[in-house]
Amino acid sequence: MRFLFSDHELDTDLRELRRGGERIAVEPQVFDLLVHLIQHRDHVVSKDDLIETVWGGRIVSESTLTSRINAARRAVGDSGERQQVIRTIARKGFRFVGELAPDAAPPRERTPEPANGGAPQQAEAQPSEPTLRPALDRIAIAVLPFTNMSGDREQDYFSDGITEDIITALSRLRWFYCIARNSSFVYKGRAVHLKEIGEELGVHYVVEGSVRKEGGHVRITAQLNDVATGSHLWAERYDRDLADVFAVQDEITQAVVAAIEPQLYAAENFRAQRKGPDNMDAWDLVVRALSHYWRVTRQDHLVAQALLEKAIAFDPQYGRALGLLAATHIFSAHMGWVDMAATLPVAERAALAAIHADSEDPWAHYALGSVYLFERRFDDSLAEFELALRLNPSFSPARGIYGVALAYCGRWEEGDRAARHALLLSPRDPFAGIYDGVAAYCQFVGRNYTEAIRFAREALRLRPDFVGAHRVLTAAAAMAGQDDLAASSLEALRMAQPGVSLSWLESEMPFKLDEEREHYVGALRRAGLG
Secondary structure, three states, X not given: OEEEEOOEEEEOOOOEEEEOOEEEOOOHHHHHHHHHHHHOOOOOEOHHHHHHHHOOOOOOOHHHHHHHHHHHHHHOOOOOOOOOOEEEEOOOEEEEOOOEOOOOOOOXXXXXXXXXOOOOOOOOOOOOOOOOOOOOOOOEEEEOOOEEOOOOHHHHHHHHHHHHHHHHHHOXXXXXXXXXXXXXXXXXXXXXXXXXXXXXXXXOEEEEEEEEEEOOEEEEEEEEEEXXXXXXXXXXXXXXXXXXXXXXXXXXXXXXXXHHHHHHHHHHHHHHHOOOHHHOOHHHHHHHHHHHHOOOOXXXXXXXXXXXXXXXXXXXXXXXXXXXXXXHHHHHHHOOOOOHHHHHHHHHHHHHHHHHHOOOOHHHHHHHHHHHHHOXXXXXXXXXXHHHHHHOOOOHHHHHHHHHHHHHOOOHHHHHHHHHHHHHHOOOOOOHHHHHHHHHHHHHHOOOHHHHHHHHHHHHHHOOOOHHHHHHHHHHHHHOOOHHHHHHHHHHHHHHOOOOOHHXXXXXXXXXXXXXXXXXXXXXXXXXXX
């Protein structure tokens, strides 16, 4: 269906908004919100109605709703001051008040009056107005009920519980929509083709799996499927002893969700790459930026920042882009690619703006936690990472960098547990090399140099350009008396970070304890760094 108003054209079939024939980039939530307001223009739409429709009933903050309303107004040339198209009705909600062209929403034909006094003739069925599902163009996922393979119907509760926990956990991923339990459970016990599920639920990705529970042992398989191609994007098997049923259920859920999240980003990036540069919207730009962010090189971070700046130009209140932009800036400074003093204010502004746009986005708090760490606001930093993990316990990047923050505070054992937890949750994560590097630094702080060397080497195997791992490997080798390794590692470090020096380490690394600063700097001095 097309809606024409002012010089705009909104096409629900193509999911496009145009002004004067030119396509306007809008993110999916904003498009869905705008369509819902237009389709219900005959009355005031309450906030609860919008949340139920656009967010699928998920809890969202007032600032998130406001930012999406503002983005919808900008997309149609309106503003909060003018309110000529979208009007705010105090304490009631919102209403679309723009004037639609006469042919935008043709009325349904009436049943013709009988000419001979007989029974009325049956009018030809008219297509009903399309029902809008929330954000079903690229970033929606459904979790089908896991199949109980135990041969005992009494065990259905366990497989259903795993499914419901995964749905709940995926719903915490603010960058994706997870179809509600009641919708996906209609497929329980039915053999349905993936494409049919995709059409009925409007999703591009489907998670399915099975549970086999025998005695005190359980085997759970899970896989992520691309509906369009029918291909498996990811699959894994988990074998656990059932000492504590609920603990195992929680562990499996976190592991599945942590593994799925980066696969979704990768799949979305692949879709975005097939679009021309002029056809990418803010979401496309963010997932493209993520693919560069994972690579942890200086050039990739520059590319990521350029893509994110373009996304923010589309929508200045786009929390996802702002949070990731803050994270790229602070990581670049930590690696020594850019000046820390100049970067911190830029990163902090972006992180605070991300939280203002969506205070419940874990990425925003992850970014702010990273900023606070390098501002030496250690308690605030740890609190932000902990909040990010409460919002999404499966958020491996936050758990990994939380580990390094703990180590900088001297709490290396807790930091090591956090890094290993991130690796356990998501061993194939694009950031796995970073988690290994964090574990290496934690072991260095704990004076376990052999383990530090082992983890640093694994980090460099996964990410050869990871500056942090080069630094730890050089320091640990020097303290372990492995002079040849220390010399070769220092050479590699100087190539990865040409400006590295003892004075840079002393001033830029956020050590909370003086003794840890001297331990680290002294180790690199022993390796030959000046």
